[in-house]
């Protein structure tokens with residue numbers, strides 16, 4: 001509601017007008033090849049594994065993201081999540097469809113939010129993005145993945161702890177479909193996506209891809 005009443009400004013540059021103005025939209029740092037085939041990190045030439053993911057056991061076959069998680073994108077994602085700006089999901093899905101090829105799967109799932117923190121927010125970015133992508137890619141969205149109660153927040157934890165913290169945080173109802181793409185808003189270290197993918201694999205999904213709106217670029 002507030003969304004409609006307040007004079008709207010660009011979330012990045014504060015210019016009155018759209019939620020993300022045309023200039024800021026074209027200024028998004030899109031992630032383009034060459035990439036690491038596995039985790040989707042930009043690389044100097046195409047590689048199967050990169051410095052970021054070599055030696056890590058990854059439950060997904062590939063992860064792809066539309067834009068770099070830089071300062072501008074951070075502002076947009078923060079507003080999207082914290083203020084529940086619904087129209088941003090459709091906007092982010094458009095950006096994803098432009099940049100990321102339709103995954104080779106039969107359905108979509110999203111990385112579920114923490115049930116302990118969901119109350120009062122009424123808006124889950126990954127779920128809304130997945131629902132928009134489901135329409136755009138004509139892939140059914142199946143809500144078979146859930147999160148156990150009582151897991152700690154990822155934010156602020158060092159990387160090895162992040163991995164330990166999320167391992168086992170997800171539950172799958174019944175048997176997972178054979179080929180699934182997991183949707184999330186941001187790929188940071190990949191720990192969350194990997195834990196969710198791992199739960200799907202345990203529930204007998206043969207192929208799990210990961211699609212996110214943004215991705216943190218940690219190594220250049």
Ligand SMILES: [Zn+2]
Nearest residue numbers: 010013021024
């Ligand atoms: Zn702007």
Ligand SMILES: [Zn+2]
Nearest residue numbers: 036039050053
């Ligand atoms: Zn990689």
